[in-house]
Each structure stands twice: as structure tokens, then as C-alpha cells.
Amino acid sequence: xxxxxxxxxxxxxxxxxxxxxxxxxxxxxxxxxxxxxxxxxxxxxxxxxxxxxxxxxxxxxxxxxxxxxxxxxxxxxxxxxxxxxxxxxxxxxxxxxxxxxxxxxxxxxxxxxxxxxxxxxxxxxxxxxxxxxxxxxxxxxxxxxxxxxxxxxxxxxxxxxxxxxxxxxxxxxxxxxxxxxxxxxxxxxxxxxxxxxxxxxxxxxxxxxxxxxxxxxxxx
Numbered sequence: 001x002x003x004x005x006x007x008x009x010x011x012x013x014x015x016x017x018x019x020x021x022x023x024x025x026x027x028x029x030x031x032x033x034x035x036x037x038x039x040x041x042x043x044x045x046x047x048x049x050x051x052x053x054x055x056x057x058x059x060x061x062x063x064x065x066x067x068x069x070x071x072x073x074x075x076x077x078x079x080x081x082x083x084x085x086x087x088x089x090x091x092x093x094x095x096x097x098x099x100x101x102x103x104x105x106x107x108x109x110x111x112x113x114x115x116x117x118x119x120x121x122x123x124x125x126x127x128x129x130x131x132x133x134x135x136x137x138x139x140x141x142x143x144x145x146x147x148x149x150x151x152x153x154x155x156x157x158x159x160x161x162x163x164x165x166x167x168x169x170x171x172x173x174x175x176x177x178x179x180x181x182x183x184x185x186x187x188x189x190x191x192x193x194x195x196x197x198x199x200x201x202x203x204x205x206x207x208x209x210x211x212x213x214x215x216x217x218x219x220x
Contacts, residue, residue: 045069
């Protein structure tokens with residue numbers, strides 16, 4: 001999924017002639033903490049609610065603070081994973097999207113990104129979930145896949161989370177089978193540490209209810 005396909009049509013931009021009060025009002029209305037500042041289709045930077053509240057007066061004009069703005073962005077052709085990395089590194093609620101000539105195309109909200117990730121990772125498919133914890137040096141996806149596939153099961157999606165300062169990682173797996181009891185036992189037999197598993201229908205139903213509630217919140 002490319003950035004140009006994820007642009008939110010509801011987002012507006014700020015102009016240097018706008019003041020902080022207007023910016024705060026728009027952010028509140030759109031449920032974001034950042035908005036792009038654009039002049040004649042050129043992206044000048046991104047303004048945050050926190051920055052405005054640090055000004056001497058919130059009714060000061062954005063033009064007075066242009067030199068203070070950072071300008072994180074992604075190109076329209078960049079992949080979803082690149083977008084997520086930029087959003088995380090800059091702690092953004094909105095990420096501007098530019099074309100190859102640096103013209104402003106639009107912006108993507110972090111709500112849209114979360115919704116897209118959830119839709120694209122097989123999370124809606126019926127099946128069990130398994131969370132393994134291991135040392136980074138012990139991680140082998142081929143070995144993990146072999147154990148799972150030996151139980152006539154497929155991996156629908158996977159996600160790795162690093163544990164800071166511990167040289168450890170957690171691997172979350174979504175599988176295409178609800179009853180993963182035999183898989184859990186196999187991993188235990190091979191001395192894998194299992195921190196969580198969900199394999200009962202009522203657990204799956206509860207998970208799906210929480211997922212659907214999240215989707216309704218993100219996409220009202």
C-alpha cells in the first residue's frame with residue numbers, strides 16, 4: 001500500500017497567515033494534534049498543538065514561527081512500512097504526503113494507518129493467535145514456520161516487537177486454525193517461551209468484538 005492511496009480527504013492545511021487559535025480549532029475539530037503548513041502547494045512544515053501552546057500568545061500568526069517548524073514527510077510512492085516508521089520517529093498524528101517535486105498532495109492520519117495495518121494483516125480472519133518470546137539470536141522464522149506447518153496450519157500474519165535493553169523480541173503470529181493446542185505443545189516441547197495464546201472460540205469472539213469496536217472508533 002502506497003502513501004498516495006492513504007491520503008485522508010477530510011484533512012485541511014494551514015497557511016502561514018493563519019493564527020494559532022484557528023489552528024487549534026481545526027485540530028480539535030479533526031481530532032489530530034498536527035497539521036501541515038502549506039503555501040501555494042509547497043509544504044513548509046508541520047505545526048503541532050504543543051508548539052502553539054508554547055508560544056507567548058496562541059493568537060500569534062504561524063508566519064512568525066515558520067523557522068521553528070520541522071518538515072517530516074513521505075513521498076506518495078512510499079510503502080506503508082516507510083510511513084509507519086516516519087510517523088513513529090516523529091511522534092506524529094498526521095504525516096504529510098508529497099510528490100517527487102516536493103509539492104503537497106495531502107496527509108495521512110495515524111488513525112488511517114492503524115486501520116490499514118489492521119485490515120492488511122489478516123487480523124479479521126478466523127484463527128488462533130500466539131505470542132512467542134525469544135532471544136534475538138534464537139529467532140528463526142523458517143524454524144517457527146516448520147513447527148506450525150507440521151500441524152497442517154498456515155501463518156496468516158506476523159509481527160515482531162523488540163524488548164528494549166534486553167536483546168529479546170516478541171513474535172506475534174496469527175494462524176489460520178482456531179484450535180492451536182497442539183501447536184502450543186510443540187513450541188513448549190522445543191523450549192519456546194509462550195507469553196500468550198488465544199485458541200478458544202469465545203476468546204476469538206471477544207477479540208473480534210474489541211477489534212470491531214476499534215474499527216468503529218477509527219472510522220466513524
